[in-house]
Amino acid sequence: MLQIAFIRENQEKVIKALAKRNMDATSIVQEVVQLDEHRRATQVELDGILSESNKLSAAIGELMKSGEKAKAAILKEKTILLKEKSKTLAETADALAAELAEKLYTLPNLPADIVPEGKTPEENLNIFQEGDIPVLHEGAQPHWELVKKHDIIDFELGNKITGAGFPVY
Incomplete structure (x- = not known):
């Protein structure tokens, strides 16, 4: 503020x-x-x-x-x-x-002086990028779906036990 x-x-x-x-x-x-x-x-x-x-x-x-x-x-x-x-x-x-x-x-915080003006994310400047951005295949799933699918982590049980979002492995 x-x-x-x-x-x-x-x-x-x-x-x-x-x-x-x-x-x-x-x-x-x-x-x-x-x-x-x-x-x-x-x-x-x-x-x-x-x-x-x-x-x-x-x-x-x-x-x-x-x-x-x-x-x-x-x-x-x-x-x-x-x-x-x-x-x-x-x-x-x-x-x-x-x-x-x-x-x-x-009132939001002030942006840094180096921030360029722009209305859309496309107008943002990419100042530095390391490596190549990976291209995922069409059926790629996010990690939370993969852990459910393979029964690695139980988020619901962790929430039930602690009430604070701790996972159970």
Whole structure:
């Protein structure tokens, strides 16, 4: 999964690289960056409110020690309002983070720089090949059919015993 910091700093590179995979990522990259900016702004606001609430709580303690309960009661009301606002902002920040994660999950990893553009496998370049590709006769069978046919491996019994795909020989 691509990191949001990388996307934020390299928007054009991400869009260009994903174009190699035949994906027009312009809109989703812009959405991701906007969501991240909104989430970060919400988090900054939340941090400020929590900081202010902590300062007021400390001031309430000092006022209670000095016996100024009327001033402390006023500050308590302010902290209650700040706590409610911080709860709402925290929920908003969590929702934005979840939405951002969902958007990031839809973006594939970037292909390597040496990957050529192409829409079909035929457009891929074969850079290296060792040996000749074997040509199988018309009745060739895959290995899983051969082991069943010759009763060499019992996949079903292995699954029944272990439940994890271990074969029984």
